[in-house]
Amino acid sequence: xxxxxxxxxxxxxxxxxxxxxxxxxxxxxxxxxxxxxxxxxxxxxxxxxxxxxxxxxxxxxxxxxxxxxxxxxxxxxxxxxxxxxxxxxxxxxxxxxxxxxxxxxxxxxxxxxxxxxxxxxxxxxxxxxxxxxxxxxxxxxxxxxxxxxxxxxxxxxxxxxxxxxxxxxxxxxxxxxxxxxxxxxxxxxxxxxxxxxxxx
Amino acid sequence: xxxxxxxxxxxxxxxxxxxxxxxxxxxxxxxxxxxxxxxxxxxxxxxxxxxxxxxxxxxxxxxxxxxxxxxxxxxxxxxxxxxxxxxxxxxxxxxxxxxxxxxxxxxxxxxxxxxxxxxxxxxxxxxxxxxxxxxxxxxxxxxxxxxxxxxxxxxxxxxxxxxxxxxxxxxxxxxxxxxxxxxxxxxxxxxxxxxxxxxx
Numbered sequence: 001x002x003x004x005x006x007x008x009x010x011x012x013x014x015x016x017x018x019x020x021x022x023x024x025x026x027x028x029x030x031x032x033x034x035x036x037x038x039x040x041x042x043x044x045x046x047x048x049x050x051x052x053x054x055x056x057x058x059x060x061x062x063x064x065x066x067x068x069x070x071x072x073x074x075x076x077x078x079x080x081x082x083x084x085x086x087x088x089x090x091x092x093x094x095x096x097x098x099x100x101x102x103x104x105x106x107x108x109x110x111x112x113x114x115x116x117x118x119x120x121x122x123x124x125x126x127x128x129x130x131x132x133x134x135x136x137x138x139x140x141x142x143x144x145x146x147x148x149x150x151x152x153x154x155x156x157x158x159x160x161x162x163x164x165x166x167x168x169x170x171x172x173x174x175x176x177x178x179x180x181x182x183x184x185x186x187x188x189x190x191x192x193x194x195x196x197x198x199x200x
Numbered sequence: 201x202x203x204x205x206x207x208x209x210x211x212x213x214x215x216x217x218x219x220x221x222x223x224x225x226x227x228x229x230x231x232x233x234x235x236x237x238x239x240x241x242x243x244x245x246x247x248x249x250x251x252x253x254x255x256x257x258x259x260x261x262x263x264x265x266x267x268x269x270x271x272x273x274x275x276x277x278x279x280x281x282x283x284x285x286x287x288x289x290x291x292x293x294x295x296x297x298x299x300x301x302x303x304x305x306x307x308x309x310x311x312x313x314x315x316x317x318x319x320x321x322x323x324x325x326x327x328x329x330x331x332x333x334x335x336x337x338x339x340x341x342x343x344x345x346x347x348x349x350x351x352x353x354x355x356x357x358x359x360x361x362x363x364x365x366x367x368x369x370x371x372x373x374x375x376x377x378x379x380x381x382x383x384x385x386x387x388x389x390x391x392x393x394x395x396x397x398x399x400x
Contacts, residue, residue: 002317002337004316004317004318004335004337004338005300005335005336006322006335007312007314007322007324007332007333007334007335007338008331008332008333008335009324009330009331009332009333010330010331010332010333011329011330011331012304012329012330012331013329014329019331021331061331061333063300063333063335067267067268068267068296068298068299068300068336068357068359069300069336070270070300070301070302070333070355070356070357072302072304072331072333072355096268098268099268100205100263100268100269100270101270102270102272102355104212104304104353112207114207116204117202117204118204122206122207124207124209129211129212129213129214130209130210130211130212131208131209131210131211131212131219131221131261131272131353132207132208132209132210133207133208133209133210133261133263133270133272134207135204135205135206135207135208135263136205136268136269137202137204138204138207153304153331155270155272155302155355156270157268157270157357159268
């Protein structure tokens with residue numbers, strides 16, 4: 001029997017970084033991000049005052065988990081740094097690694113940090129109206145290198161799923177993005193961002 | 201062997217209604233839309249002066265046609281009317297009908313007109329930041345009910361394909377959107393749009 005879904009209508013609220021009409025909300029506080037940053041003492045200092053603050057959140061519309069369907073939504077990240085690293089998401093690869101994702105800049109200045117299975121690195125500058133296609137098999141992480149919240153919309157296959165442990169198991173991505181620094185191990189690449197937006 | 205794609209980076213130019221970095225461009229002139237509008241004489245009058253003008257165009261980024269991949273892009277439609285019908289796309293259902301689509305308002309005022317296999321009609325008002333999920337199996341058509349170009353971004357499964365003949369074969373969608381009118385056969389539903397934007 002043909003199962004018909006009703007059309008979905010949502011509103012992207014760029015100011016709050018949320019999707020009105022979302023079916024799910026996913027939140028990470030700073031406390032949830034233990035082990036993510038290189039500078040443990042700077043991380044502990046932040047936790048002492050902002051541990052339960054929301055570091056980033058996702059609100060999305062998920063009609064199903066069916067193969068061939070899509071999930072659409074909004075992600076919002078706080079601006080800031082821990083040591084010389086910008087605030088970032090834990091990053092993930094899709095549980096079905098051959099599933100891509102589209103990120104679309106709404107506000108703020110960010111970098112989409114991608115790492116291939118061969119350890120190759122790509123950094124893609126995200127601003128309003130930038131559309132980034134994350135291909136299948138690439139680990140991807142969002143980094144807020146600006147002074148304002150980073151807000152992006154996204155779309156990806158509904159059966160993709162997320163594997164968040166892949167990076168932790170690998171001892172972290174091989175690249176961190178810091179304000180300054182040269183390519184060393186682990187590499188730290190300063191994103192080439194026009195203007196001074198990433199000077200805190 | 202693992203085939204890795206490179207990440208894609210595009211820029212949505214809302215003013216021109218185009219995707220910079222697109223891999224494809226698809227254009228429909230008014231002359232291409234013969235038979236689409238009820239008022240044939242009004243159509244012929246328009247053709248006489250604007251036949252080769254672009255009625256609507258699509259620029260998109262298509263990494264592949266693989267199942268599980270996605271296509272992302274921008275669509276731009278001229279504003280205007282032919283008889284009492286607003287400019288509209290031919291509309292389509294996906295060649296793989298169980299594939300959905302996401303449309304996302306960028307500029308202008310439009311209506312996403314959907315028709316189910318059972319002939320049920322849904323009209324969804326599209327404005328900047330409105331995110332519309334077109335579910336699987338629904339025929340869908342964009343209608344520009346505003347005074348400015350209607351610009352939307354979109355994302356859909358790369359293996360969806362399009363069947364543009366389904367509507368023509370059915371003698372047209374059962375609904376047209378006109379400035380005024382009551383539900384008659386074919387139904388004409390005036391979209392409830394705040395403000396006077398659709399008075400030409």
